[in-house]
Amino acid sequence: METKKVFLTEDEIPRQWYNVLADIKMNPPLGPDGNPVSPDMLAPVFPMNLIEQEVSSERWIDIPEDILRVYTIWRPSPLVRAYALEKALDTPARIYYKYEGVSPPGSHKPNTAVAQAYYNKEFGIKRLTTETGAGQWGSALAFACSQFGLECKVYMVRISFDQKPYRKTMMATWGANCVASPSTETKAGRQILEQNPDTPGSLGIAISEAIEAAVTDESGQTRYSLGSVLNHVMLHQTVIGLEAKKQMEKIGEYPDVIIGCAGGGSNFAGLAFPFVYDKFNGKDIAIHPVEPAACPTMTRAPFAYDHGDTIGMTPLLAMHSLGHTFIPPPMHAGGLRYHGMAPTVSQLIVEGVMEPKAYGQMDTYEAGMLVAKTEGFISAPETNHAIACVIDLARKAKEEGKEKVILFNFSGHGLIDLGAYEQFLAGNLADYEYPAKEIEDAEKVLEQYPKPKIIKSR
Amino acid sequence: MKKSPKNLVRRCPRLGNPVPFHYCEICGDEQQPCFKILDCWWEYFDVVQYLRDNLPEAQFNHLMGARPKPKVASLLELIEKAKTSQDR
Numbered sequence: 001m002e003t004k005k006v007f008l009t010e011d012e013i014p015r016q017w018y019n020v021l022a023d024i025k026m027n028p029p030l031g032p033d034g035n036p037v038s039p040d041m042l043a044p045v046f047p048m049n050l051i052e053q054e055v056s057s058e059r060w061i062d063i064p065e066d067i068l069r070v071y072t073i074w075r076p077s078p079l080v081r082a083y084a085l086e087k088a089l090d091t092p093a094r095i096y097y098k099y100e101g102v103s104p105p106g107s108h109k110p111n112t113a114v115a116q117a118y119y120n121k122e123f124g125i126k127r128l129t130t131e132t133g134a135g136q137w138g139s140a141l142a143f144a145c146s147q148f149g150l151e152c153k154v155y156m157v158r159i160s161f162d163q164k165p166y167r168k169t170m171m172a173t174w175g176a177n178c179v180a181s182p183s184t185e186t187k188a189g190r191q192i193l194e195q196n197p198d199t200p201g202s203l204g205i206a207i208s209e210a211i212e213a214a215v216t217d218e219s220g221q222t223r224y225s226l227g228s229v230l231n232h233v234m235l236h237q238t239v240i241g242l243e244a245k246k247q248m249e250k251i252g253e254y255p256d257v258i259i260g261c262a263g264g265g266s267n268f269a270g271l272a273f274p275f276v277y278d279k280f281n282g283k284d285i286a287i288h289p290v291e292p293a294a295c296p297t298m299t300r301a302p303f304a305y306d307h308g309d310t311i312g313m314t315p316l317l318a319m320h321s322l323g324h325t326f327i328p329p330p331m332h333a334g335g336l337r338y339h340g341m342a343p344t345v346s347q348l349i350v351e352g353v354m355e356p357k358a359y360g361q362m363d364t365y366e367a368g369m370l371v372a373k374t375e376g377f378i379s380a381p382e383t384n385h386a387i388a389c390v391i392d393l394a395r396k397a398k399e400e401g402k403e404k405v406i407l408f409n410f411s412g413h414g415l416i417d418l419g420a421y422e423q424f425l426a427g428n429l430a431d432y433e434y435p436a437k438e439i440e441d442a443e444k445v446l447e448q449y450p451k452p453k454i455i456k457s458r
Numbered sequence: 459m460k461k462s463p464k465n466l467v468r469r470c471p472r473l474g475n476p477v478p479f480h481y482c483e484i485c486g487d488e489q490q491p492c493f494k495i496l497d498c499w500w501e502y503f504d505v506v507q508y509l510r511d512n513l514p515e516a517q518f519n520h521l522m523g524a525r526p527k528p529k530v531a532s533l534l535e536l537i538e539k540a541k542t543s544q545d546r
Contacts, residue, residue, distance in 0.1 A: 029528065029530045029531070037530060037534065041534055041537075042530075042533065042534075042537075044537050044540075044541070045533060045537060133470070133472055133473030133474050133475065134473050134474030134475040135474075136474055157473055159473070159475075159477060159481060159485075160473050160474070160475050163475050163476070164475055187543050188539075188540075188543070195489075196489070199484075199489075200481055200484075200485070201485075202484075202485035202486070202492075203472055203473065203485075204485075204486070204487055207532075207536060208536055208539070208540075211533070211536040211537060211540055212536075212539075212540040212543065214540075215537055215540035215541060215544070216540055216543075216544045226529075226533075229529045230529065230530075263471065292471070292497075343528075381469060381474075382471075417469075417474060417475070419469065419475060419476040420469040420476065422476075423467065423468060423469060423476065428467070428468070
């Protein structure tokens with residue numbers, strides 16, 4: 001019988017994370033005075049050991065034994081050969097996926113949640129706060145805190161809190177205190193509730209509450225936790241790619257193509273960064289972060305500094321973005337907003353190390369449906385972006401007659417996100433590709449912006 | 459007569475669950491429209507024209523001209539806001 005899954009033993013879990021900051025040069029986030037943001041400015045919300053990781057340029061960072069012990073609950077995660085998908089596509093490509101849906105909350109998120117809980121505990125912190133939308137990150141942090149005996153407070157956006165009772169039950173089962181946001185427990189929450197008692201809440205309000213709860217705890221024993229975008233989050237996720245490399249080595253394979261969906265960038269970076277290291281060291285490998293076609297911030301937008309506010313009082317950060325003054329014509333309104341991509345991923349795109357791809361939502365759901373019918377797992381809607389790219393490249397491999405090895409990150413299952421599939425199955429979705437000319441117009445607007453120096457790491 | 463889009467539903471990529479359009483009109487800062495409202499809804503209907511017709515001109519222009527906030531910058535703003543609020 002063909003080998004479907006490749007496993008590592010627990011003692012083969014990587015002992016170090018890979019820090020891509022050792023191998024790339026970054027434009028630093030800038031303060032209002034034009035100087036870089038200093039680490040201690042973040043000290044009210046993060047413990048110093050995590051801030052040190054945030055700015056570290058050490059290439060390999062040891063994974064503490066206590067974190068490895070918790071990782072063994074679901075790690076090493078399996079590397080799976082997608083035989084049935086290959087057969088359905090009639091492709092010569094060999095398709096593998098790293099399945100992160102086996103974690104207790106069902107996604108890659110606990111890879112960093114566990115690490116963050118550990119470092120906070122080491123720093124003497126007793127309680128973590130965070131915000132969550134539908135609950136994927138809140139669940140991951142609740143699970144992680146339960147493993148280290150930390151209190152966990154989750155501010156869950158009211159509209160999601162009401163829609164997703166199982167998520168709050170998951171968090172409560174792990175001992176976390178999840179409240180609907182806005183809540184009466186913070187000034188920010190009370191202020192909103194006074195104005196509008198029936199508000200459905202928002203992520204912005206929930207973040208405000210979580211940060212206020214951390215910053216105003218006079219005992220100094222509360223900190224805030226964030227599950228995406230920041231450098232230390234990307235670092236912790238690299239355990240995914242490091243395991244995958246070992247697994248592929250076991251079967252004598254090496255990927256030609258790496259694919260991951262990229263929202264904030266953490267699951268993509270987790271798989272891709274260890275292969276970026278190989279690419280820096282001479283490997284010929286294509287690496288594709290995948291985003292919705294509706295938001296072509298990576299695929300087409302230029303790299304520029306964006307001001308945080310209109311009078312330039314907040315820091316500047318070099319990111320992919322479209323011009324703020326660009327007004328879309330009617331019917332061409334998509335793809336105009338930055339969507340919070342990790343700066344490290346942005347930098348690697350600028351350097352040409354990665355080539356972003358974009359797919360329309362119909363392609364992504366059709367991809368998810370095909371995987372469900374062939375490989376069996378129902379994927380999270382965000383994972384479907386990666387799968388759409390896999391299918392596209394596997395079909396191209398067939399056209400070209402090439403036996404490419406494709407590896408993608410199956411970042412989570414979609415069992416608590418079936419509402420999105422329901423919309424697709426009901427025929428309520430449609431696609432639109434943003435015209436290249438409109439992006440060119442946006443680039444002209446951006447000519448007036450300060451441009452970051454494009455640093456090349458190699 | 460035009461149908462109102464307010465009750466159209468789609469998955470919110472920020473929250474991860476379905477939301478009606480009218481939620482997107484109020485879930486941004488200061489209960490303004492969400493900064494992703496154009497990204498999310500242009501596939502369904504002419505959301506730009508809808509907003510032009512339904513928002514005061516200044517608010518419409520503000521939304522169209524709104525600049526994204528990098529995460530670190532947002533965090534620093536919120537830290538400062540929380541400290542200020544505590545001092546009052």
